[in-house]
Amino acid sequence: MLSRRNFLTAAVGVAAAGGLAACAKEDDSSTGSSSTGGAKTITLGFSQVGSESGWRSANTTSVKDAAKEAGYNLKFSDAQQKQENQISAIRNYIAQKVDVIAFSPVVVTGWDAVLKEAKAAKIPVVLTDRSVETSDDSLYVTLVGSDFTDEGRRAAKILEKVLTKAGHKGAVKIAQLEGTTGAAPAIERAKGFKEIMDAEHKADWKIVVSQTGDFTRAGGKQVMAAFLQSNPDVNVLFAHNDDMAIGAIQAIEAAGKKPGTDILIVSIDGVKDGFVAMSEGKINAIVECNPLLGPQLMDVVKKVKDGETVERWIKTEESDFMQDQAKAALPSRKY
Amino acid sequence: MTTAPATTAPVTPTSRWRALTRHHLFWPVAVLVLLLLVNVPFTPDFFSIRMADGHLYGSLVSIVLFGSPLILVAVGMTLVIATGGIDLSVGAVVAITGALACSYISDQSDQGALSGVLLAMGLGLLAAVVCGLWNGFLVARMGIQPIIATLIIMVAGRGVAQLITDGQIITINSEPYKLIGGGYWLTLPFSIFVVAAVVVVTVGLTRRTALGLLVEAVGGNAEASRLVGIRSRRIKIMVYMFCALCAGIAGLMISSNTSAADGNNAGLWIELDAILAVVIGGTSLLGGRFSVGGTVVGALVIQTLTTTIYTIGVPTQTNLVFKAAVVIAVCLMQSPKFRAKVFGARFGSRGSATPAAAPADSAAATEAAPKMEVS
Numbered sequence: 175m176l177s178r179r180n181f182l183t184a185a186v187g188v189a190a191a192g193g194l195a196a197c198a199k200e201d202d203s204s205t206g207s208s209s210t211g212g213a214k215t216i217t218l219g220f221s222q223v224g225s226e227s228g229w230r231s232a233n234t235t236s237v238k239d240a241a242k243e244a245g246y247n248l249k250f251s252d253a254q255q256k257q258e259n260q261i262s263a264i265r266n267y268i269a270q271k272v273d274v275i276a277f278s279p280v281v282v283t284g285w286d287a288v289l290k291e292a293k294a295a296k297i298p299v300v301l302t303d304r305s306v307e308t309s310d311d312s313l314y315v316t317l318v319g320s321d322f323t324d325e326g327r328r329a330a331k332i333l334e335k336v337l338t339k340a341g342h343k344g345a346v347k348i349a350q351l352e353g354t355t356g357a358a359p360a361i362e363r364a365k366g367f368k369e370i371m372d373a374e375h376k377a378d379w380k381i382v383v384s385q386t387g388d389f390t391r392a393g394g395k396q397v398m399a400a401f402l403q404s405n406p407d408v409n410v411l412f413a414h415n416d417d418m419a420i421g422a423i424q425a426i427e428a429a430g431k432k433p434g435t436d437i438l439i440v441s442i443d444g445v446k447d448g449f450v451a452m453s454e455g456k457i458n459a460i461v462e463c464n465p466l467l468g469p470q471l472m473d474v475v476k477k478v479k480d481g482e483t484v485e486r487w488i489k490t491e492e493s494d495f496m497q498d499q500a501k502a503a504l505p506s507r508k509y
Numbered sequence: 510m511t512t513a514p515a516t517t518a519p520v521t522p523t524s525r526w527r528a529l530t531r532h533h534l535f536w537p538v539a540v541l542v543l544l545l546l547v548n549v550p551f552t553p554d555f556f557s558i559r560m561a562d563g564h565l566y567g568s569l570v571s572i573v574l575f576g577s578p579l580i581l582v583a584v585g586m587t588l589v590i591a592t593g594g595i596d597l598s599v600g601a602v603v604a605i606t607g608a609l610a611c612s613y614i615s616d617q618s619d620q621g622a623l624s625g626v627l628l629a630m631g632l633g634l635l636a637a638v639v640c641g642l643w644n645g646f647l648v649a650r651m652g653i654q655p656i657i658a659t660l661i662i663m664v665a666g667r668g669v670a671q672l673i674t675d676g677q678i679i680t681i682n683s684e685p686y687k688l689i690g691g692g693y694w695l696t697l698p699f700s701i702f703v704v705a706a707v708v709v710v711t712v713g714l715t716r717r718t719a720l721g722l723l724v725e726a727v728g729g730n731a732e733a734s735r736l737v738g739i740r741s742r743r744i745k746i747m748v749y750m751f752c753a754l755c756a757g758i759a760g761l762m763i764s765s766n767t768s769a770a771d772g773n774n775a776g777l778w779i780e781l782d783a784i785l786a787v788v789i790g791g792t793s794l795l796g797g798r799f800s801v802g803g804t805v806v807g808a809l810v811i812q813t814l815t816t817t818i819y820t821i822g823v824p825t826q827t828n829l830v831f832k833a834a835v836v837i838a839v840c841l842m843q844s845p846k847f848r849a850k851v852f853g854a855r856f857g858s859r860g861s862a863t864p865a866a867a868p869a870d871s872a873a874a875t876e877a878a879p880k881m882e883v884s
Contacts, residue, residue, distance in 0.1 A: 225676035355825045385818075386825045390774040391678070391767040396575050400819035403568045404552040417678065421767055424691065430561030447680050447769075 216479055217247040218472075219267030221277035223303075224255040229445060232509025233278075233303065233465035240468025246475070257281055261288045268295045274475045276300040282307050282358070289313035298478045302471055304358065315478050318471050318488045320463050322359045325442050325492075326366020328461045329412060330375075332494050333440050336458040337410075339496070340438055346375070346410055349401045349437075350384035351394050351422060353414040359463075360386070363414050363442060382408060387418040394421030402429045413441040416448030416460065423456045434458055434497075444495065446507045452500035460500075462492045465509060533791050536843045537806040540789070544813045544835075551821045564693035568816065575766075576812030577690070577700035578603070578759035580805055582779055583786035584711055585755030587804045588748040590787050593728040593796025594648055594655035596749060599756035599783060601666025602640050603776025606633035606757040607764030608673040611681050620683040629686070634757045640666065641753025645746030659749075663780065670772035679770045690765030700762050707755065712801050721799075724748060728796025786811050789839055810839065 218241060225231050234250075241248035249272060253260035257280045267275050268291055275297055279285065285306045292299050293313055301317040308314070337346065350367075353360030364384075371379050383401050387393035394413060401408060402425060411426075413419035419441035423433040433439055433456040441448060444462035451457045467490045477484050495503055529535055548555045548568065558567035582599050589596045610633035617625040640662050647658035692699045715721030726734040727741040735741045759779070764770045788794060789810055790803025814835055823831045841847045 225671070231676050352825055355828070383822065384825070386828070388774070390771060391769055392763060392771070392774070395767055396571075396815070397819050399571045399575070400568075400816050403555070403571065404820035404822075420769075424767065428562065428564075428691075429566060447678070 215245065215247050216274065216475060217249065217270075217272045218475055219249045219251075219264070219270070219272040219275045220302075221251050221253055221260045221263040221267075221275075223253060223260075223278045223280050225252065229443060229463075229465050229509060233467070235508070236466040236468035237302075237471060238468070240472045243469070244472040244476070246472065253277075253280055255280055257284060261285075264288050264292065268292055268297060271295070272297065273479050274298050274300060276302055276471060276475065278303040279306045286310070286313065300471065300474055300478060302467060303465075316474060316484045316486055316488055318467055318474055318490065320490050320492065321487075322362035322463075323366040323369075324489075325359075325461050325463055326363040326368070327370050328366075328494055329363070329440050329442055330367045330370035332459045332461060332496070333410065333412070333438075334375075335496065336438050336440060340435075340458070342409070342438070344378075346379040347405070347408050348379060348381045348410045348412055349398070349405065349408040350381050351387040351397060351411065351413040351418040352384060353386065353389045353418075355386050357389075360389075360414055367412060381412075387413070387421065389415050389417060391417045391421035394418030395425045396421075398422035398425035399428065402426065402431075409437055411437055411439045413439065416441050416443040416445045416451075416457075419457055420447055420451055423451060444507070445509055446504075449495075449500055449504045449507050452495070452497055453504055455497060458497055460495045462494065464490045464492045466490075533800055534803055534806060537790055537803055537810060540839050540842065541806055541810045541813060544810060544817055548813075548817055548820055560696070564696045564698075568820075570698060572809065572812050572816055573701055573704075574698040575816075576809055577698070577704045578762045578776075579779060579782055579786060579812060580704050580808040581707055581755045581759040581762070582776075583783040583790075583804045583808045584708060584801055585752030586780075586783040587787050587790070587792050587799050587801055588711070588715070588724055589655075589752045590784070590792055590794060591724050591728045591796055591799035592745055592748050593731065594745065594749070595784065595794075596644060596659045596752045597656065597780050598640060598644060598659040598662035598666055599752065599759075600776040600779045601663050601670065602637050602753050602756040603760035603763060603779060604670035604772050605640065605666050605673070606637045606760030607770040607775050608670040608679070608772045609633045609636050610686070610761055611679045611764050611770030612673050614681045614683050614686055615679050620681055621685060623685050626683055626685045630689075630761055633761055634754060637753045637757025637760065638750050641750035642746065644753065645749035648749065649742040649745035667772065670770075670775070672772075674770055674772040676772070681768055681770075683768070686765050687768055688765070690762030691768070692765075703758065703762070707758065708801060708805060715799075715801065725797050725799065728798070730797075782811050783808070785836065789836075789843070791843070 220237055222234055222237075223230060225234065238248065238250065249267065249270070251259075251263040251266075253263060260277060260280055264275055264277065265288060275292055276299070279301060282305070286308055289299060289308060290313065299314040301314050301319070303319045305317050305319070306314070350364065352364060368381075371381070383405050385397045385401070387397045394417065398411070398421065411419065411422055413422060419439055423439070426433040426437055431437060435455075439457045440459045440461070441457060442461045442463055444460050444464070448457060448460055452460055470488060470490060474484055474488060545555070552568060555568050558565050558569060560566065582603070586596055586599065610629040613629040613632055614620050614626060619625065644659050644662060647653045647661070648655050651658075688694070688699050689703065690700055694702060715724065723734070723739050723744055726739055727744045731741045756776075760776060763775050786807035787804050788807070790800055790805070790807030792799040792804060814832060818828055818831060
């Protein structure tokens, strides 16, 4: 009896350890490295942040697919949200003498040393999605990623359209669900939104409550439930991502109100579940934050390899969606 | 639940007041009431409860609804702490349970089928209990410090949850599953009934039988209780399994509340809130004494504090500082030494029997000298 119990616990432990090992593996398999005739295949070393969200996995898939499409030899590694993993991955790429290194930095600072090593080895570095702070701007060539401030501005702009479409009259009382405190998307999206609001709608728009929902559904739901109690007159919700908006929708429904009608909702990201909610009429508009930057990245890598000069910041191609476009766009959402 | 210290003094208003302030639940309840009152100027109809969408709706209902998972986790944690241990893995167990249940349901052709939902819940809870068994095994059989033993699943468990969900948020659309954490029954949140059942069973098992005494004996001095014939190892394994089961139910609730499993964020840092709830409720981190009722009040205090932060408009950057300041104040108010210094002897007279928020090294507790107090 006892030995059986011990065996069971041991088996679970082994299974758990195996799982850990499985997620720490480095995917070094070259994706579609078909050497094309005489021209040498470009080898790209890419270090991803991790796989913390649906957005991120879509980003990874996009990079892998685009590399295959372009016929590059991609060396991919997952840093599991740890800077030290990412630094060692980059050092590996330097040692392997890849043609170009690309990575989505886990954090903003602390990259100088490893980027200098890359520069000394004459390997150009391209950042994706997020930026870094360095002492020397020549340490990376370009950033391929979203402009979060602009996403905030676009959210304010699309809210104008939503209000017109809903025939809204009178004061616009906005509840804002912020992202994780201190995260760049949270700070910059709030900044961009406020910029447009202060410039063009100072008289009638007002953010009456604003609180962090940590980019999660549970956070969005709980915070919105509290908002509805303390500020029952809120009629617009601006959520920094779709997941918080989805949580908030549930809180609004629990309060006996209709999301999308009693409270107009604008959110950012454009994940699949967000589009599902929008096609059900529960979200009024979504500002896309596009993770599918693989093709753009491959383009840039080619230019950098050929020695062409590229822009310092290459912004991802993104669009805005209103409710009537939701149903049509839904089947093509990949993430 | 512990009983109030009996007073033999003649019943006068003063002695009644003194008996009241000496009750082990007095300070936690006082803090809870104070926190609730703070909300009134900001939310005028804070205490009003009305019908909306066929169920009761109001701030108090929200606090209980959103606080339910924390109450469950904290109740389980109370017993673990009573044995002089600690369980850091509950947050990861929450994530694993939710992930397993939701991924099972999402694979069903009919997500609303009751049998599938029950099986999914069973699977999730089984995984939770296995985690608890593992923790108990490491602590009781292998003699590993509880803080280290449970750290293993705290770190690895979240990875396992992410493996199950494939790093994605799994959204499900299942009415029966929605009931446990986000649904309503008899106009009340269903989770209230689940919490009530767990609390009643826990109190019943620990206070109506000798089990509670045994748990306290193990926490007081594991070696001494073994020598008097208590199977302290078995008791320890049992409390870790119970704690994980509670965390598992909380995990079902959290994922059911949003109809989604988020391996990355579900139950993140809930272990710390649970430990805090246990401490506010008057259970000593040294082990050997516990109060389930106090823990429930403690968890409600924390949930009320969270709601208060959302409603009174504390700027997001100062959320954590505000929370910390309140927690420090609460812990100081519970300390008899502090009360004696500030308010004089009247409030601080309970002496060493008062549940102080002792920031003790719980790891050393099992080896500590006998300090059992049956209160």
